[in-house]
Amino acid sequence: MNSKPLHHKSVALDSLELLVVMDNETDTLSSVDEGVPQIPEIVHLAARTAPSRHYQDHECKMVFDQLCCGCHGLSVLVTGRLGNVKHTVLFDVGPYPQYWLDNAERLNVDLSKIECLFLSHWHFDHSGGFPDVIAAISAARTKAGLSEPLIVDVHPDRPDQRGVLLPSGVMVLLPEGPKIEAMIKSGGTVVTHAHANAFCDGFFFGSGAIERQTEYETGLHGHHTFHGHEAVSDPLIMDERYLVAQVRGRGISVLSVCSHAGIVNACLSAQSEFPDVLVDVVLGGYHLAGKVMEQRIAATIADLATRIRPRVVAPGHCTGWRAKAQLADAFAPGRYGPSVVGTLYRLQAEAIET
Numbered sequence: 001m002n003s004k005p006l007h008h009k010s011v012a013l014d015s016l017e018l019l020v021v022m023d024n025e026t027d028t029l030s031s032v033d034e035g036v037p038q039i040p041e042i043v044h045l046a047a048r049t050a051p052s053r054h055y056q057d058h059e060c061k062m063v064f065d066q067l068c069c070g071c072h073g074l075s076v077l078v079t080g081r082l083g084n085v086k087h088t089v090l091f092d093v094g095p096y097p098q099y100w101l102d103n104a105e106r107l108n109v110d111l112s113k114i115e116c117l118f119l120s121h122w123h124f125d126h127s128g129g130f131p132d133v134i135a136a137i138s139a140a141r142t143k144a145g146l147s148e149p150l151i152v153d154v155h156p157d158r159p160d161q162r163g164v165l166l167p168s169g170v171m172v173l174l175p176e177g178p179k180i181e182a183m184i185k186s187g188g189t190v191v192t193h194a195h196a197n198a199f200c201d202g203f204f205f206g207s208g209a210i211e212r213q214t215e216y217e218t219g220l221h222g223h224h225t226f227h228g229h230e231a232v233s234d235p236l237i238m239d240e241r242y243l244v245a246q247v248r249g250r251g252i253s254v255l256s257v258c259s260h261a262g263i264v265n266a267c268l269s270a271q272s273e274f275p276d277v278l279v280d281v282v283l284g285g286y287h288l289a290g291k292v293m294e295q296r297i298a299a300t301i302a303d304l305a306t307r308i309r310p311r312v313v314a315p316g317h318c319t320g321w322r323a324k325a326q327l328a329d330a331f332a333p334g335r336y337g338p339s340v341v342g343t344l345y346r347l348q349a350e351a352i353e354t
């Protein structure tokens, strides 16, 4: 493997859908600004739900018993289309398989269509659901008569456990990460990538290690990584990766689910891989919550506004309410749409002016 830009292996798509299967937050009632290509959960839910009764001339549809549940984590189902060809990758699964599977059912997700499960980094709130979700997708693919197994793409540097040392002296631990053997036993074909690679016919681009370019995005203070009984200070979490997909005429969407590298660093890295392409939706956890991280909010927003210039910021998961409020101040109306559970971004190709 080499670390040369591989964007030339990526293709520009006709359309892209980003469906948030898991996020910390639920908010299907907020209005959506004009120009934000977001479809609230309740809108696409009502569109596929049959009426249960009629009142006068109105179809009456039951939707409030089908809304997704939120919990601390993030999972995004990414579907690209080019002509008649579609590919689907699942980016992370969140912490608990039963919640992911329940939300996927509520969202009417066809599990058999998921070809690849791409893991952002080895943290429980992204990988905790792994073995059971892999098993469910694998079973669905087998039932659908598909011979190609689910590809599970992870970073090769798997730690045994991770935690964060608090100023109080207590280290809060994440549960142990899923074992490779368990993923294989669940029916996944595990592949490891430490470097950037394009996959699914070039529909999607997974990053390698994210270069640190800004001065203020210095990782997660107090973060430690265990191998066996020994832990090392590991604030940078260099196994983290982002995902990119490009829509013709709109640009690249950057999915950075936890942004331990910094959301600006992730976007700068994506820009260097796709140098002449505008940034479309920046969706994920911007990780700007907590006293230390909150000091980075102003610089992050300034750089997003001036250096990254995305069409839409879609913060979720670990972004935190203080950062979300300031992002909304900076980007709404028109360029702010949160990543809440059940929401759908539908990005359609636009004609490129010549």
Ligand SMILES: [Fe+2]
Residues within 6 Å of the ligand: 073, 074, 123, 125, 126, 257, 258, 285, 317, 318
């Ligand atoms: Fe996270």
